[in-house]
Amino acid sequence: MSAAAQGTSKAAHGDVAPKKKKGPGALATAYLVIYNVVMTAGWLVIAVGLVRAYVARGSYHGLYYSIEKPLKFFQTGALLEILHCAVGIVPSSVVLTGFQVLSRVFLTWAVTHSVREVQSEDSVLLFVTAWTVTEIIRYSFYTFSLLNHLPYLIKWARYTFFILLYPMGVTGELLTIYAALPYVQKTGLYSVTLPNKYNFSFDYYTFLILIMISYIPLFPQLYFHMLRQRKKVLGRTEDYSKVE
Amino acid sequence: MDLHLKVEVLDAKTREQLCFLDKVEPHSTIGDIKSLFYKLYPRWYPARQSLTLDPKGKFLRDEEILQSLPVGTTATMYFKDLGPQLGWTTVFFAENIGPLLIYLLFYFRVPYIYSDRCAFTSSPHKVVTMACVCHTFHYLKRLIETIFVHRFSHGSMPLRTIVKNCLYYWGFSAWLAYYINHPLYTPPSYGEVQVHYAMVIFAICEMGNFSIHLSLSHLRGDRSRGRRFPAPSKNPFTWLFFFVSCPNHTYEVGTWVSFSIMTQCLPVAVFTVLGFIQMTVWAKGKHRAYVREFKDYPAVRVAIIPLIL
Numbered sequence: 210m211s212a213a214a215q216g217t218s219k220a221a222h223g224d225v226a227p228k229k230k231k232g233p234g235a236l237a238t239a240y241l242v243i244y245n246v247v248m249t250a251g252w253l254v255i256a257v258g259l260v261r262a263y264v265a266r267g268s269y270h271g272l273y274y275s276i277e278k279p280l281k282f283f284q285t286g287a288l289l290e291i292l293h294c295a296v297g298i299v300p301s302s303v304v305l306t307g308f309q310v311l312s313r314v315f316l317t318w319a320v321t322h323s324v325r326e327v328q329s330e331d332s333v334l335l336f337v338t339a340w341t342v343t344e345i346i347r348y349s350f351y352t353f354s355l356l357n358h359l360p361y362l363i364k365w366a367r368y369t370f371f372i373l374l375y376p377m378g379v380t381g382e383l384l385t386i387y388a389a390l391p392y393v394q395k396t397g398l399y400s401v402t403l404p405n406k407y408n409f410s411f412d413y414y415t416f417l418i419l420i421m422i423s424y425i426p427l428f429p430q431l432y433f434h435m436l437r438q439r440k441k442v443l444g445r446t447e448d449y450s451k452v453e
Numbered sequence: 454m455d456l457h458l459k460v461e462v463l464d465a466k467t468r469e470q471l472c473f474l475d476k477v478e479p480h481s482t483i484g485d486i487k488s489l490f491y492k493l494y495p496r497w498y499p500a501r502q503s504l505t506l507d508p509k510g511k512f513l514r515d516e517e518i519l520q521s522l523p524v525g526t527t528a529t530m531y532f533k534d535l536g537p538q539l540g541w542t543t544v545f546f547a548e549n550i551g552p553l554l555i556y557l558l559f560y561f562r563v564p565y566i567y568s569d570r571c572a573f574t575s576s577p578h579k580v581v582t583m584a585c586v587c588h589t590f591h592y593l594k595r596l597i598e599t600i601f602v603h604r605f606s607h608g609s610m611p612l613r614t615i616v617k618n619c620l621y622y623w624g625f626s627a628w629l630a631y632y633i634n635h636p637l638y639t640p641p642s643y644g645e646v647q648v649h650y651a652m653v654i655f656a657i658c659e660m661g662n663f664s665i666h667l668s669l670s671h672l673r674g675d676r677s678r679g680r681r682f683p684a685p686s687k688n689p690f691t692w693l694f695f696f697v698s699c700p701n702h703t704y705e706v707g708t709w710v711s712f713s714i715m716t717q718c719l720p721v722a723v724f725t726v727l728g729f730i731q732m733t734v735w736a737k738g739k740h741r742a743y744v745r746e747f748k749d750y751p752a753v754r755v756a757i758i759p760l761i762l
Contacts, residue, residue: 404637409719 237298242355244289249348251283256341259334273321273333280337283344284317313340316382320417323398324389332388336381339374346370368439375435379428386417393417458519458526460486465508465531477528479520483513490532500540500609503533538609545599548618552626553592559630560585571636578640580648584633584716587655588626591708594659602666604673629720641717651715658707664690665701682747695751696759698743699736703757706732733757 255276262275273280291307293299299306321333350367353359392398399413460474472493474486487499503512506522508531519528539547560581564572576582632638641647665683668691672683685694693700709725736757744750756762 403632403635404639406639406642406717407719408632408635408638408717410632 238355241293241298242352244293245348245352245355248283248286249345249352251279251286252341252344252348255279255283255337256345259338259341269334270331271329273328273337276337277328281317281322284313284340288314315420316385319399320386320389324392326392327385327388330385330388332381332384334381336378336385339378339381342370343374343378365443368435368443371435375428375432379424383421383424386421390414390417458524458528460519460528460530462486462490462504462530462532465503465505465533468508471532477519479518481519482515483517483519484515486519486530487515497534498538500538501535503535504530505533506530535611537612539612539615540609541603541605542599544610544615544618545603546596547615548622549592549595549599551619551623553589553596555623555626556585556588556592556630559627559634562634566631567636574636576634576636576638578638580640580715581633581638583648583652584712587652587712587715588630591659591712594663598663598666602670604670625720625724629716629718629724632718632720633716639717641715647717648715651711654711655708655715658704658711661690661693662701662704662708664688665693665704668694669701680746682743682750693759694754696754697736698740698754698756699732702732702736703759706757733762 258276258279259272262272263269266272287310290299290310291303294301294303294306316336321328327333346363346366350359350363353363393400394414397413399411401409401411403410456479457476458479460477462471462474463469464471472490474489477486477489483504484499486504487502490502490504491497491499499515505512506524506529510531512533513522513530522528559566562571562574668686668688669683672681683694683698685691690704691700693703697703706725706729709721709728713721713725733756740754740756
């Protein structure tokens with residue numbers, strides 16, 4: 210049978226084949242493109258907000274307040290990505306995505322929002338900046354990938370910027386949690402003590418310390434994973450010409 | 454004509470040839486191949502070996518016969534080291550001895566757990582002693598079943614999984630024991646009534662669970678009548694088989710629900726929920742396997758919760 214001929218005619222009929230063997234359908238792809246465009250726009254708004262506030266105030270202290278609302282909105286919106294994996298329109302692991310998104314949401318709400326005193330810390334600006342740059346690149350990467358028109362520059366940026374941004378973000382996050390500790394201990398925030406009807410206790414102060422400790426095994430693993438991905442993704446393109 | 458097969462074993466990762474077996478009987482099993490491989494590589498005892506026909510494929514069962522596999526005159530297999538393995542009995546023993554002993558450490562308020570002046574004191578609440586009796590009984594029962602009742606398939610578990618499982622079971626029992634035996638423990642809101650009803654349900658579920666284990670063990674032992682699926686017997690506890698494929702798990706969930714009610718302790722409830730989720734996953738898997746294997750499998754049966762799940 211002329212299978213090769215059939216193959217080419219299929220391509221000629223505009224059979225849009227995503228990179229993975231199954232991939233999302235046309236409707237899902239449209240939705241994902243919209244989602245990623247909106248997220249890119251959202252984080253651009255945050256970036257612009259930061260720059261404008263810096264220019265207006267003349268210093269980089271307390272910039273958190275100028276982007277507090279869009280930060281909360283768009284970072285929390287990322288929870289949808291867990292749903293995307295669960296439903297199957299995105300081929301990532303639910304657990305891994307869930308873990309990443311929830312840790313961001315945790316920092317946004319359970320630390321920065323909840324402990325007012327840390328909001329003016331410079332460490333907050335450190336991780337917000339890292340997140341902003343990372344997310345702008347990441348969401349535009351996804352957008353272009355879905356449209357099958359990925360500029361090499363975006364791919365390069367996605368797999369290179371993290372080298373600096375990831376440690377920067379982690380530092381900002383850890384410093385912020387550390388700054389929150391004395392206030393949590395003093396006010397007993399989110400903590401439950403004995404005795405109580407359900408025989409349960411929770412010490413948020415200790416919990417935050419454990420979270421900080423968990424960065425020690427987790428961060429290197431994720432960092433080296435990204436480095437390996439970089440080698441795999443960027444290493445190969447030396448064989449092909451730079452697209453677009 | 455030489456009817457013998459040749460078997461070539463390659464390392465799944467490096468593809469280097471680890472061994473070449475000449476003159477293998479076509480009706481040899483994978484188990485036989487593993488034994489031969491073990492002779493050449495004494496540190497890789499058969500339980501540690503994973504042999505597959507495809508480097509990324511599923512491992513071949515020990516009972517598979519060579520000539521029934523899709524291979525030519527030379528069978529190429531890929532080997533993976535599964536790491537140190539422990540038999541099921543050892544696994545079960547380790548998983549259950551921990552909670553048993555750890556809970557008792559908390560019950561007797563061994564020093565350094567609670568404040569110094571509470572060391573070796575006992576709680577004034579009867580329910581705390583009852584809870585200890587129930588918990589201890591539950592794990593003693595499991596240990597006895599492990600030794601005398603369960604018939605494990607020949608199979609083993611990698612060391613890493615066992616460490617993970619033990620951390621889970623031991624950790625949780627420490628967590629819930631800490632609160633139940635705490636000097637500031639608050640007895641259940643509805644007092645004696647709540648505790649007694651919960652204990653009755655606990656006892657029923659433990660007996661039920663034991664009955665099911667006995668029934669399953671007899672089923673395994675009695676190979677003479679071929680493979681059958683479990684069915685209700687004269688023992689009323691086994692009548693749950695009318696409704697579910699895995700009543701042992703159903704009873705187990707019941708045990709922990711009743712223990713949660715008895716102690717009115719949130720960590721116990723959390724453990725119950727997690728256990729329920731895990732057991733539902735196992736039960737659904739088993740249920741699917743039964744439905745696939747037996748054409749006459751009762752349609753009314755579901756996996757774990759009668760008529761629901």
